[in-house]
Amino acid sequence: MVNGQQDHICWGGGHHHHPHHHLVLRRVTAGYGAEPALHDISFEAACGSTLALIGPNGAGKSTLLNALAGLLPIWSGDILWNNTPLAAHMNEIAYLPQRNEVDWQFPITVRQLVEMGRYPSVGMWGAMRPHDKEIVDKAICTLGLQDLQNRQIGALSGGQQQRCFLARALAQEAHILLLDEPFTGLDVPGSEALAELLRTLAGEGRLVIASHHDLATAPQIFDQALLLRRELIAAGPVADVLTPQNLNKTSVPA
Ligand code: ADP
Ligand code: MG
Numbered sequence: 001m002v003n004g005q006q007d008h009i010c011w012g013g014g015h016h017h018h019p020h021h022h023l024v025l026r027r028v029t030a031g032y033g034a035e036p037a038l039h040d041i042s043f044e045a046a047c048g049s050t051l052a053l054i055g056p057n058g059a060g061k062s063t064l065l066n067a068l069a070g071l072l073p074i075w076s077g078d079i080l081w082n083n084t085p086l087a088a089h090m091n092e093i094a095y096l097p098q099r100n101e102v103d104w105q106f107p108i109t110v111r112q113l114v115e116m117g118r119y120p121s122v123g124m125w126g127a128m129r130p131h132d133k134e135i136v137d138k139a140i141c142t143l144g145l146q147d148l149q150n151r152q153i154g155a156l157s158g159g160q161q162q163r164c165f166l167a168r169a170l171a172q173e174a175h176i177l178l179l180d181e182p183f184t185g186l187d188v189p190g191s192e193a194l195a196e197l198l199r200t201l202a203g204e205g206r207l208v209i210a211s212h213h214d215l216a217t218a219p220q221i222f223d224q225a226l227l228l229r230r231e232l233i234a235a236g237p238v239a240d241v242l243t244p245q246n247l248n249k250t251s252v253p254a
Pocket of ligand 2: 061062063180211
């Protein structure tokens, strides 16, 4: 694609992946103390798909999301976006931490939160230009937040707060959405709505990567899965990854 916005966001249906927009992890090792929490992880993922990170508690799912988000330096290996280090493309990434790590009482309205998505472009104290306002409006509209835009985020339900963060990610025009346990705490209608939304966002050409602990719903929500237990146990289409044999390997003591 050659012109303006189309060049920036890889639009296109889920069946029209753009092979030049892709994430590659090559032998990534990262951790906190002496022992790596993630060891020798390699995989590739293309724009236009949803990828689940699956594994038991402590498997390294959040660690992997933090490494992708640039919040945790990796010890070795490469994280590449379109063949250059992802660290040089931080604007491309939107990261939603686990619910309990967000300060939901922070006094900010829905609209202000979504506008934060424009900060990388306009600067913290820069004024919203008409173009930025348009993008914010569109993001709010896409997530169905029009009627809530002047409410405090702290006053919203979990599902609504989730949608606010996704709207901020859209306002940022991020290609890569990193979501840590986004389905946790949602009721069934909320989960179904989020699942549909994630598939839509991927269908428009984004790469959605989310940690997920519900094996039963994973095949409906995600195209691909990574099964982790400090090391990569399996990667590929969800049905191929979540086999009894592979799942057994996640429960064997390390
Ligand atoms: P998951 O998200 O799959 O439950 P994590 O990535 O949170 O797993 O954790 C992977 C490992 O790293 C665990 O052994 C955990 O105890 C450890 N760990 C996670 N965060 C930290 C931290 N901030 N400091 C030290 N160790 C951590
Ligand atoms: Mg976690």
